[in-house]
Amino acid sequence: MFESAELGHKISKEVWKKEIPELREGLLDAQLDLFQSRKFPVIILVAGVDCAGKGETVNLLNEWMDPRHVETHALRDLTDEELERPQMWRYWRVLPPKGKIGVFIGTWYSGPLVENVYGTIKNAELDQRLERIARFEKMLCDEGALVLKFWLHLSKDEQKKRLKLLEKDPKTRWRVTDTDWDHYKLYDKFRQVSERMLRTTSTAESPWTIVEGTDPRYRYLTIGKAILNAMRQRLDAVDPPRHEEPIPPILPTIDNLLILQTLDLTKSLKKSEFESELEKYQGKLNLLTRHPDFKKLSVVVAFEGNDAAGKGGSIRRIIQALDARQYRVIPVAAPTEEERAQPYMWRFWRNIPRKSRFAIFDRSWYGRVLVERVEGYCDRGDWMRAYGEINDFEEQMVRNRTVVVKFWLSISQDEQLRRFKEREKIGFKRFKITDEDWRNRDKWNEYEVAVCDMIDRTSTDIAPWTLVEANDKYYARIKVLKTLCERIEKALEKKSSG
């Protein structure tokens, strides 16, 4: 979930200087239109890890916008007045009215997060509190509010660096408190709970946007543009029928740095290395499936990737290590008539394996947020809510001790072209290349954005994505096998799915 926010996003001074005037003008215009039309209120939450620049971001927003129509609420300790009322009262009393913008720094998420990390409340109570928050936000959206939620993220190293830097400078030393260092020591726990929190409260109407906090220019520009985009979209919309859910747009990354592009596709293995590793990991996989505790597990593997990225080949290397009675390979193509008469996820539910079995999906439930999104087979609302449905689906499997392993096989455009041409030449491979493949290729960039969104929104602690550099088939197949072994091994070590 935080992968894309640890890439080292940066905006240069030149780009910044070029972009800012237009952004500021746009924001002021949008604000004026909002105020004059009084169509809806805007509620902006700025949350995230300590020292990721929440305060500075809000300061800048205030600088950019007309202060008469923005109110900032940095709610910290409860006042006497607030202590005597229900928890949410402090937020109700400062909600922005239609036509205005309310920016919240200390949000309704801080309490549950900190209390769960410190063990004051257990997971079940955390979920209860998050559920109340979700109901509150749903009510706000139902009432027409535009709710924008930003999570500023820093990697562990980055947070440490930031804390030290602030401490060194006498002008900022006061900003680093003991609490900050205490939190830092709990970084991993914070990360894990934050992820659970973001996952359960990211809805189609009010999704979270995770923003890397390291580079201030990147942070400001991303948030500023996201706010402008969402406001503009709502302001310009023809009045939607009542109850049509207004779905804010997902903003493409502003510095064109996508996680897929950070993969080193030159990674490779020699044939001899491949052969020895293959033997090693196939043997290991086979052994693992005969572990006495393996009968308490089941394994679901999802393969996604560019066309011709080698999904089939990787799958074959897995099943070579398995007993034929133990696995099923499920190729996912256009849905059958029977499947079209059911909810989207039905055809994946029906293929959930029994204990000690494998279900290997050649393409998967992610089709909804990939091909269906890009080709427009379903509308924006459908694929936006699919992220939540997918996370629910995977969570239910994991709770039932299913090991969910997801691979994205990535090849370069050049490599794909080479493989397409090769396939056309070789008789027995010709069936593998169709007009559709060529058409998909034309939409390479759109697919790339969709894949990165998918990874950001569905790579979770319990069911992470593994990105596989697949220009070299040897390297890819070994990485797949090795990852699969590691995930099963880890699951066997756990006594229960807890």
Added chain:
Amino acid sequence: MFESAELGHKISKEVWKKEIPELREGLLDAQLDLFQSRKFPVIILVAGVDCAGKGETVNLLNEWMDPRHVETHALRDLTDEELERPQMWRYWRVLPPKGKIGVFIGTWYSGPLVENVYGTIKNAELDQRLERIARFEKMLCDEGALVLKFWLHLSKDEQKKRLKLLEKDPKTRWRVTDTDWDHYKLYDKFRQVSERMLRTTSTAESPWTIVEGTDPRYRYLTIGKAILNAMRQRLDAVDPPRHEEPIPPILPTIDNLLILQTLDLTKSLKKSEFESELEKYQGKLNLLTRHPDFKKLSVVVAFEGNDAAGKGGSIRRIIQALDARQYRVIPVAAPTEEERAQPYMWRFWRNIPRKSRFAIFDRSWYGRVLVERVEGYCDRGDWMRAYGEINDFEEQMVRNRTVVVKFWLSISQDEQLRRFKEREKIGFKRFKITDEDWRNRDKWNEYEVAVCDMIDRTSTDIAPWTLVEANDKYYARIKVLKTLCERIEKALEKKSSG
């Protein structure tokens, strides 16, 4: 919540004979239209207390409908196959496709309910499980399914009678198991948990319908008609824009027996009785507010009732007993400009009192499901979701140790007419009667249905409605004062809101 389902609803043989042919024909027609258009699947849940006739109801539905397009699922113990998959797998595998009807007896609600009553899972985990169910049902509705949920209710006495009757008859003796009697002993606990469950999972898209189970004809006819209505509405709808929430209709009670009509409006008090009781309860109320623990509580009183039912007079009798610094009376009329720029509930949130204070609302947040519903000031989706928002609101207050006391003051149409005329005659009362009052009177029946729906959907264990027979002002005022004292007394006895 179960009040209306304990009134002794009945349908006579004559009415039954008259109504059934049309209903059956209607159901068959709807079924055929559904099958031919394959517009959506219908998912019918039949749940409720033991022996309330779930099985018989489903049998009859099967008899009435074309069996080729209905599938019944009475899921009990998990099979081997099911045990090895995630909890919801058993339901996914039998979901009806578009064009078909699936009837479920053992539903996804049974597990969480029974486990919480028997203490296997705590409240927080119950909420977690219910939340997952809500997400599942939301997904079904988002995918276009028509989800109809029926809860068959029996009062405690009625359940006992039913169990004994079944036991006496050799033909039905087998149906009563030890488990049934065990459950019966836990009736109160079951009732309380069921209520929590129904409250949190009754949404605008898939609300629960609570049906009294005592009289079979009433039960069958209510459910049959509700199914027909909901199917017909969806089948006949012009294709709604995607994402418009399809809201199933609330069915008016079919035997015209409304809870309001069961009130004995002849109840009265002599003036002398009134005076001594008034002194007694005003004194008591005053004492209670000076109890040392009262500073941990706050009190919110909501008055609703027919026009001229005497809300003002009752409120005056309360505040006479209080210190002026301790209470605020909040008259609720049309919202101000400031209030219109906020979510509907905002103007009530802003008036939540501090500890040891009273907020007395002369009309309340229930306006949304009364006047706004009847007069069409908001649309169906708005007032349907208001039930949930209202329950959330009251739950948050109660969790914060606010005593929430809600009165419905009920007078007869004749008594109202008398009072209107009187008001017109007496100079200083003339301001109290407006054209609007006369107009509201014309919609007496519509208001009556709305009030009964309101009671059914928002009278909860934690914030029950008190219906006050108010033709006699003396009687009404004493009942109000007495109830208020009792509720505060009970809250003082509790150490915490738990």
